[in-house]
Structures are given as C-alpha cells and as structure tokens.
Amino acid sequence: MSVGAARAFPAWATSGTGGAAAKGAVLSGDLIQLNVAQGHFGVGGKSRHAISVNGSVPAPLIRLKEGQNVRIAVTNHLREDTSIHWHGLLVPFQMDGVPGVSFPGIGPGETFTYEFPVRQAGSYWYHSHSGMQEAMGLYGPIIIDPAADDPVSHDREHVIVLADWSPVHPHMLLKRLKQMGGYYNMQRQTMAGLLAGRDQSLKERIDWGGMRMDPTDISDISAAAYRYLVNGHGPDENWTGLFAPGERVRLRIINASAMTNFNVRLPGLPMTVVQCDGQDVQPVETDEFQIGIAETYDVIVQPEKAAAYALIAEAIDRSGLVRATLAPRPGMVAPIPPLRPRPLLGMKDMGMDMSGMNHGEGHAMRMTMRDPSVAPQVDMGAGVATLSPMPVDRTGERPTGLEEVDHRVLTYADLKSLTPNADHRAPSRSIDIHLTANMERYMWSFDGVKLSDGADPIPFRHGERVRVTLINDTMMPHPIHLHGHFFELEIGQGVHNPRKHTVNVLPGGKVSFHLTADALGDWAFHCHMLMHMHSGMMRVVTVRHAEDGA
Template sequence: MIDLALDRRSLFRGAAALTLAGAFPAWARSGTAGLHPAPGILSGEDIALTVGETHFRTGGRSGHAITVNGTLPAPLIRLKQGQMVRLSVTNSLAEDTSIHWHGLIVPFQMDGVPGVSFPGIRPGETFRYEFPVRQTGTYWYHSHSGMQEAMGHYGPIVIDPADADPVAYDREHVVLLSDWTPVHPHRLLQRLKQMGGYYNMQRQTLSGLLGSKDQSLEERLDWGAMRMDPTDLSDVTGATYSYLVNGHGTPENWTGLFQPGERVRLRIINASAMTNFNVRLPGLPMRVVQCDGQNVRPVDTDEFQIGIAETYDVIVQPTEPRPYGLIAEAIDRSGLVRATLAPRAGMAAPVPPLRPRPLLGMKDMGMAMPAMLGDHGAHGSGAAHAMSGHSMSMRDPSVAPALPLGPGVATLSPMPMDRTADRPTGLEHVAHRVLTYADLRALEPNADTRAPSRTLDIHLTANMERYMWSFDGVKLSDGADPIPFRHGERVRVTLINDTMMPHPIHIHGHFFELVTGENAAHYPRKHTVNVLPGGKLSFDLTADAIGDWAFHCHMLLHMHAGMMRVVTVRHEEAAA
C-alpha cells in the first residue's frame, strides 16, 4: 500500500528544492564547492543579461524584487584581464533600468549612470555595453536607476589576471553581503523624512540615560541639545531589514565547503543599500590580500568593517573538520547574518548573540580636541552650541568652513581629525585584532607618485533630523555645479565628515591612493572609502579618465536625497 502522506511530503520537498535551486544562481547556492568549476557563471566576450521582476522570500519576509536573469543575487560574471567584453542588457521592466560596473575602469559612455553618462535603458530595449577589461580583482555590478539596487539588482564580478595571480589559494568563494526588505525604498525614504530615527529601535531611554556608564552627564546634555541620538548609526536597521549572504538569511545557512588545510579565498562584497557590516569568523583568523580589487601586502586580522560598495579578499585556512561561522553584523548591531564554512553540506556554525549596541562619542562629533572649543571644553554646553544648527553664527570663523549654512546643514565638525588609523565605528574596544585603513599597503608600487598640484576639501553635510544630505551643503537636485578636474592633473582631495554617521564615498571611473602615511608609493588604491563620523581623510587622485563621472555616498538613500555630485575631467584647453 502506498503511503500517500509520505508521497505528498516527498513531492513538497522536491518542489521546495526546485524552487530554492531556481532562486539563486549556481555560485550562490548553499553547499557550493566553490567557483572552480561552477555552472551558471557568465564568461566570454558576449554576455546576455535580462533585468526583470521576481518574487523573493527570506526570513519570513517576502515581496517584489528586481533581478537579473531571474536570480537574486544576479549571476557571477567572470572575465579575464586583457579581453574585450560585450554585455547586452535587456530591460523587461515597466520602468527604465541601467547597470553600473562598480570599480571597473571603462569609457564614461559605458559607465551606466542615467543622466550622467547615458540616458538609461528604456522598457523593452536592449543596450550593449562594450569595453576592454583592463584590471583584475573582485568587483560587482548594480543598477543606478530608481533605487532598484535596494530591491535586488546586484551581482558579483571576478576578473582573473592575465599572468600568475600573486595570491595563492586552493579554493574560492564569493561572499556577497546585502540587506533586503519588502518595503519599497521610496517608502523607506518617506518614513525617514517624516522622522529621521524611524527605524532606530535602540534609542536611549530615560532610565538608560540615568544608569549609563558610557556617557558623562555633559555628553548626554550635548546630544540632547543637538536633538541627536548617539545610537543612530544606520538609518535603516534590522527592524525592517533581513541581512543576507549570497541571498540567504541565517536560517537558510549559506554554506561554502572546504577541505581541512586548504587555503580558502573569500571574495567579500558589500552590496547593501544602507548597511555597513563588521565581518568576523570566530576561531579563524583572516589574512587580507585585496581591497577594492587591488592587491595589498597581506595583513592578518580577526575582524574588519566593510563599508557599502567596498570589497575585501581574505585567505582563511581552516584546519579542523568542523563548521566555522562567517558573521556579518550590522554596525549598529540591530541584526546579523550567519553563514557557514564547513567540510560538508548540512553543517551549521553557531549563531552568536548580538553584541551591545555602540554609542557615538565626542570624537564622532569632530570634538576630539577640547582646546579648540573655548572655555567649556569638549564635554561642556559650549560643545552643543558649537554644533547646533541654530548657533552657527556663534562659531569661530577661523574654524568654520565657508559653506552654505542653510536648512540642509545642521552641524559642522569643529575640529575633525584624520581617522584612517582609527578602529571603525563600534569596534573601538573589542579585544581582538581589527583592521584599519592605516594597515593597508599596496602590494606593487603605485604608478603615479607625483606630489599633488592642488588640494580640494569636500564636506559631507546633512540635517539628519530632516533627512537632508549633501556635499558642501548643496544637493545635486539643487543645481550643484560639477567638480572640475584637468586631464592628467594630480589632486589631493580631503573628505570632511560633518555628520554623526560613517559615509562610504565612491568615485566612478577612477582609483585613488588613500593617504595613510609617508610612503606614497604604497598608499592603498581604492575606489570607495568609508569616512568615519566627525573625521576626515585624504586621497590623491590622478584625473586620467576623460568624461563625466558620478561621485556620491553609497548609502543609497543618502545619494538619492542629495549626497551626490558630478566630476568632470576635461583636457586643459576644453576646461578653460
């Protein structure tokens, strides 16, 4: 006699397995043995991509997603340095779309930013991107249209070197981090404009303030006077986000396989819309070998913060045949995602508890040097007056930059410090090793080590209470002028963060050298850099790519709300 109940259960399990297999590209399915070999990876000179709509479900949440070739994340594109590639992108949506090749050096007409480098891809149309592959490393691609990136329109790129790879490894996995919510990003933005801390469920309470050992009374008064909350590190939080590894939440347990003793290369990409992550593998040290696709001198660490749009390649060498947890924790600690490295499928590493949420301090207000703040010092009420948007005229004009002090600029950092050697937000006091930008050194000497011929300061500005974001107090939509560069010139750009939140700043079409010390030949080369709250950092840029390029914060809602400019690179005679 046939057990019909058992037969139905088997049928449902089989259907679920088929559904799961269809939801993810081969490289992202749980239990993958790695990228070599892996079916479903797109490579060669001609690649076809179709942008469409798909229903997506994770962690008990489900909703509308925008996908490429029907999967979230999008297919892995694997290229080789020196080849030509033609990518035909067909838009099956009812709205315009686009693809930006994040970190790739391409002609500006191929960069994929509607209104800057091309008009976008209309519904039903196909646009062909064509360019030579000039570099190597780990990169990614995503939409630059209508905040589709937040809805699933992103995927990884791996470019193999034409010659031998200086990084030795036995196996590799792509680890693509993201945040996902069924709430439409325009609705997220609307709620944040109504109340800047809408998704912050970790606000300080009165009893918490009275019993706090982390802040002095003066500090609490200062934060209150500025109408700001030192727990507000991420505008959109685990209150609505599911955090994902390769499209899998913690219950789905994405698993990358290994054999004990193997050197495993993890190509870690932060493809989030709004979340900076702290990444660690408890019990397994990491050796950082690449950042933003550029090889660095190997440096060992136990944890690092990966800003939105950054990539880090690390080597791990598990020696025991047991599962290891890959933990990506949101910097505000409102949630995390656990994936697993294991010798066989079906194993699951433990899920650690969330660590206590961090609090911003006086350094995050740009108040690290009390002598510059008058008689009250860094912890007195004078600090609040110095920072208050209603008291800007009281500030020392020799300290305050010449910025438009309108409703979009609520605060200015009185004394921002270079924070490239600082541990990132929330990791200041953990007991283990933490990577800083100052630890990074380019593996090969940089090609251009000329001293910059001029300097340029750019302020990251905001009124967080009204959810207004800008560069130098001007939103892109308010007619901000382009930032002009002469072709071939060398410029030192200093980013000054006048807000209480870290900002991952990305420039299209270029790499820059992050100023981390005295040896310019080995400054790390990057395309995205996370500027800590109340701090500043500098990079040297060679303007070697003619065209118009986007320059923006990669927190998607910040960019959409105005923290974006256009950089123009012209020959000197054209610029004149």
C-alpha cells in the same frame, strides 16, 4: 506564490557549493547576455516584488579575464528604465551606466550593449543606478582573473555577497525617514540604561539633547526593517561554502547592501587580507574588519580542522546579523555568537575631540558648532545642521563599534599596496569637500548643496594630480565612491598607499586621497548609502583636456 517557490539562486550563490569556479556558476566569454525583469524574493517568511537578472536574485556571477574585450548586452523587460553600473571597473565613461551622467538609461523593451576592454583584475560587482532597483535585487558579483600569475595563491574560493533586504518598498523606507530621521532606530537610550550605567550619564544626555543629537543614531535603517543576507540567504538558511582541511580558501567579500555597513569576523579563524576594492595589498592578518557599503575585501583563511566555522556579518549598529558557514560538508553548523552591545557615538564622532579641553572650551566648541559663521565656504542652508569644528584623520582608528573589542581589527592604515603606485607626483592642488546633512530632516549633500538643487560639477584637468580631502560633518560613516578612477589613500605609506574606489569616512573624521584624473568624461561621485545619494549626496566630476575649458 509561496516564499519557497519564489526563490531562484544563481549557481554561485547556492548553499553547499564547492566554490565560485564550479561548473555552471558563472557567465563568461566575449559576449554576455543579461535580462532584467520583474521577480519576487522572499526571506524570513516574507516575500515581495523584486528585480531579477536572468531570473535570479542576486544576479549571476560574471567572470572575465584581464586584457580581454567584452560585450554585455542588457535587455530591459521592466516597465521602467533600468541601467547597470560596473562598480570599480575602469571603462569609457559612455559605458559607466549612470543615467543622466554617462548615458540616457535603458528604456522598457530596449537592449543596450556595454562594450569595453578589461583593464584590471580583482573582485568587483555590478548594480543598477536607476531609481532604487539596487535595493530590490539588481546586484551581482564580478571576478576578473589576472592576465599573469595571480599573486594570491589559494586552493579554493567563495564569493560572499552581503546585502540587506526589506519587505517594505525602498521608496516607503525613504518616505518614513523623511518623516522622522530616527524612524527605524529601536535602540535609543532608556531610563533603565541610565540607571544601570550602560548608557550616557544624565549630564551627557542633557548636553547631547541640547544639540539635538542622538548617540544611538548609527544606522538609518536597522534590523527593525531589514533582513541581512549572504548570497541571498538569511541567517536561518545558513549559506554554506565547502572546504577541505588545510586548504587556503579565498573569500571574495562584497558589500552590496543598500544601507548597511557590516563588521565581519570568523570566530576562531584568523583572516589574511590580500585585496581591497579589487587591488592587491600586502598580506595583513586580522580577526575582524568593517566593510563599508560598496567596498570589497579578499581574505585568505586556512581552516586545519574538519569543523564548521561561522562567518559573521554584524550590522554596525548591532541591531542584527547574518551568518554563513564554512564547513567540510553540508549540514554542519557553527555556534552563532550573540549580538554584542550596541555602540554609542561620542564627542569625536561629532568632530569635537574634547580631550585636553576644560569645560569652558568645550562649551564654546558646542556653540560654534551651531554657528553658521564658522565655515563661510560651506553653504549653511537648511540642509546643513552642523559642521565639525575639529575633524581629524581617523584612518588609523578602529571603526565605529569596534573600538573596544579584545582582538585585532583592521584599519585603513594597515593597508599597503602590493606594488608601487604608478604616479609618484606630488599633487599640484588641493580641494576640500564637506559631507553635510540635516539628519533630523533627512537632507544629505556635499558642501551643503544637493545634486537636485543645481550643484556645480567638480572639475579636473586631464592628467592632473589633486589632493582631495573629504570632511565628514555628520555623525554617520559615509562610503564615498568615485566612478572611473582609483585613488590612493594618504596614510603615510608613500608609493605603497592603498588604491581604492570607495572610502568609508568615519563620523567627525576626514580622509585625504591623491587622485590622478586620467579618465576623460563625466563621472558620478556620491555616497553609496543609497538613500543618502537619492536625497542629494552626489555630484558630477568632470575630467577635461585643458584646452576644452570647464
């Protein structure tokens, strides 16, 4: 089968589309049928086995209405179990689609019918929670229209699904990472970089080498293995969405990648962020934002000229990018900017903000970082190489790689919910959760314990209000997702703190959020970097009535 013959796009993902509402672009109604089956997918001249939904990769767009009840029948035509998780949707836990947590999974030849009320509006997505099927093509967008008037006025909309794709099977990618954590890092520092003054000084290299740290280790898997996609199209294929000059165009941007955080911009065209993780926010204009894996951002752009504009999604390690185009007619192209210099991690990314310290204090800090006695509440086994001695709240800081760009960059601190949050209670208790790893051995965990090693569930009482603090003891950002709930980031906006289901915790940073445990059941809680989750960075959250016990 040729690469060209292997491609099958759903209508919403076809290049040159007039918008996501185009006739035939969606699955909707009270009963929807999804068929999961073997397929192929090719990009950049290489094709391999994929998993398709209704014959296509990416999967069909599902469009629902807030307030409706929906039944989605999923039939498994594979020779292995499958599942679908409705990412960000508030559903009964039995319908959440996580094998071993909320249901057994869907066996070969079986049909499972998900049935749930649609309790919200916004931009979401769905994906497999079985094996690594998500990385093999089983992902697609969900749009839910509000029951009342949409607070976001727009003339046209496009769904923009970002993804990464490799001709190498994801299990092989993971095997290589376990053999050598930096297997796909082709951007290490060189002697030429040292002499040219582009990289760390010799002393800095010696200090970092003594701690067995690599300041270029930003993404586990880079463009050395991945092609980056917009709606299933590679950068050379130039996916194009149409507009008429002067229109307010809504872009529903979803990061469905397995392992890639992206920096997103449209050179020459400002973006107004109006929604994050499906939740309306007070409009805020920016020129670039970082979208963590599994996050969604809705933005409004208003191109006045009949010109082509490039939509650029650059991997945060700057090893590669994917572009799409907004244009008044098909065939137009906009200049593709060159890749920007790759960033280097610093002391703050290790949880060691050295500003104001003398040399002796800094030396002591490096030593305690490797001393298991500094944090006895965390299991310092072989799976934990470091703990951040001075983690700081970085929600107001520009994210990795965007610290020095000369235009506006969105931070979490810029986000305010459009309407006041429903629960104004102060939390009755607080818990800390450490994001831990031995990156050299490619071991990932929460609080030093992998899920497969018998990690205890994290218990909540139904209806209680809890302050949760995530502390990143690693040198990578982690997009942490809690199923079945939204939480409010603690960023000083009071009742307008933004509501999210996924939060990207910067290296050496910490993020606090307030959670109302209002959804009974067992819920997955994990890093959404697929290979981190599969390597142990996952727990189960239980929500029980007080009288039901632990």
